[in-house]
Amino acid sequence: MTVSHRVEPQIVTTLDGAIAVLRSRGLRLSSTRRLMLEALLAAEGPVSAERVASRLNLDAASVHRNLETLERHGLVRHVHLGHGPGLYALLAGGEREYLYCDGCGAARAVPTKELDPLRRRIRERYGFEARFDHFPIVGLCSACAAAGGEERGRELAGPAAG
Amino acid sequence: MTVSHRVEPQIVTTLDGAIAVLRSRGLRLSSTRRLMLEALLAAEGPVSAERVASRLNLDAASVHRNLETLERHGLVRHVHLGHGPGLYALLAGGEREYLYCDGCGAARAVPTKELDPLRRRIRERYGFEARFDHFPIVGLCSACAAAGGEERGRELAGPAAG
Numbered sequence: 001m002t003v004s005h006r007v008e009p010q011i012v013t014t015l016d017g018a019i020a021v022l023r024s025r026g027l028r029l030s031s032t033r034r035l036m037l038e039a040l041l042a043a044e045g046p047v048s049a050e051r052v053a054s055r056l057n058l059d060a061a062s063v064h065r066n067l068e069t070l071e072r073h074g075l076v077r078h079v080h081l082g083h084g085p086g087l088y089a090l091l092a093g094g095e096r097e098y099l100y101c102d103g104c105g106a107a108r109a110v111p112t113k114e115l116d117p118l119r120r121r122i123r124e125r126y127g128f129e130a131r132f133d134h135f136p137i138v139g140l141c142s143a144c145a146a147a148g149g150e151e152r153g154r155e156l157a158g159p160a161a162g
Numbered sequence: 163m164t165v166s167h168r169v170e171p172q173i174v175t176t177l178d179g180a181i182a183v184l185r186s187r188g189l190r191l192s193s194t195r196r197l198m199l200e201a202l203l204a205a206e207g208p209v210s211a212e213r214v215a216s217r218l219n220l221d222a223a224s225v226h227r228n229l230e231t232l233e234r235h236g237l238v239r240h241v242h243l244g245h246g247p248g249l250y251a252l253l254a255g256g257e258r259e260y261l262y263c264d265g266c267g268a269a270r271a272v273p274t275k276e277l278d279p280l281r282r283r284i285r286e287r288y289g290f291e292a293r294f295d296h297f298p299i300v301g302l303c304s305a306c307a308a309a310g311g312e313e314r315g316r317e318l319a320g321p322a323a324g
Contacts, residue, residue, distance in 0.1 A: 082297070083242075099290050102297070108288070118283060126270070127304035128261050135244070135264070138297035142289035 010074040013092045015041060018075060025073045032058055033066055037075075037090075045109065046079050046087030080135050081107050098136035103144030107136065172236040175254045177203060180237060187235045194220055195228055199237075199252075207271065208241050208249030242297050243269050260298035265306030269298065 012018040018037045022029055035056050040047070049067055053060040067088050070076040078086035081100045089096070095112040115132060122130045139145075174180040180199045184191055197218050202209070215225040229250050232238040240248035243262045251258070257274040277294060284292045301307075 080245075099284075099288055099292075100297075101290075102293070108290075110288075114287075118280065121280060121283070122261075122299065122301075125276075126261055126272075128263075128270075128299070128301055129304075129307040130261075130299050130301035131264070132300075135262075135297065135300035137284065137290070137292050137299075138294075139284075139290055139292035142291075145291040 007072060007074045009077075009091045009095055011091050011094055012075060013041075018090070021073070021075055027069065027073065030066075032062060033070075036063065036066055036070075040076065040088065040090045041092065043089065045107065046081070046089040048085050048087050050085070052088070077133060079133060081105070082138065095133065097132035099132075099141075100136040100138050101141040101144055102138050103140045103147075106141055108141075169234060169236045171239070171253045171257055173253045173256055174237060175203075180252070183235070183237055189231065189235065192228075194224060195232075198225065198228055198232075202238065202250065202252045203254065205251065207269065208243070208251040210247050210249050212247070214250070239295060241295060243267070244300065257295065259294035261294075261303075262298040262300050263303040263306055264300050265302045265309075268303055270303075 010021045012021055015034075015037055018041070019029055019034075022033065027033075035058065036052060039052050039056055049064045050060055052058070052067075053063040056063075067076055067078070071078060071088070074091070076088050076090055078088045079098055080086055081098065082102060082105065093109075093111075096109040097112055097115050099108045099110065101107070112133070119130050122128050172183045174183055177196075177199055180203070181191055181196075184195065189195075197220065198214060201214050201218055211226045211229055212222055214220070214229075215222040218225075229238055229240070233240060233250070236253070238250050238252055240250045241260055242248055243260065244264060244267065255271075255273075258271040259274055259277050261270045261272065263269070274295070281292050284290055
């Protein structure tokens, strides 16, 4: 089940902040939810429900359900990087969009406002409101483009410095 | 199995053209392949392997295998529109990229060269070679953006006139 991305985002950077949002929305703070929030805060980037479940030794179906609840309340978002399952992240660093390399699987997160000029161009030309948070810009990173896209690997780089 | 999009495209607009490419690549023209090529030539836009199989009353696994063979030889490409399965199309009208509405499921095909200025901008800013043929630009069409993205439906529009 995909939750709409038009839910108002809740930017949280600490466990206390996340718990405060949960409570303000009338949601129960179960031990599963607390563990999941800690794991998401510690994650380097978007992670799959399966990875969260296996790392915490929790039931995958329960983790899925809880991620959907958190997403419905704006605490969490998921992104589809290539062919894999949806990957989840808190909105700790603000809203992010992604560039995903179809060659090596590297994902680069960029702050949403950085892509606004691109979005404006697409809006003017096609009357289309592009968003790269749920489905990223896909293509080849510079290394894969230079090498013909043959590299394999997987990493998540943070937002660009400039 | 995903076939690389870096295979040289074979632009064909007729059954005879497609058969000529098959033969030039040393591929057999089975009755399944002939039926599939006819169906793809008649399709309005990208279609799933399941839809091709059910329309032609063919085995789905065989259709999948043959689509992959055709893709490996540059006759066919697949695109991932949203959460659904890969959708296949011949390169009859030349290379296409897509804008996909996450609200109503409408896809708009545009000739690749139209998106070159956008691609240049992304290359200059991120050193990233964006391609929107395998994974489209996703967002909201003007109707869904105006309505808050609540519409449902599915259609495929042709390339923009201008």
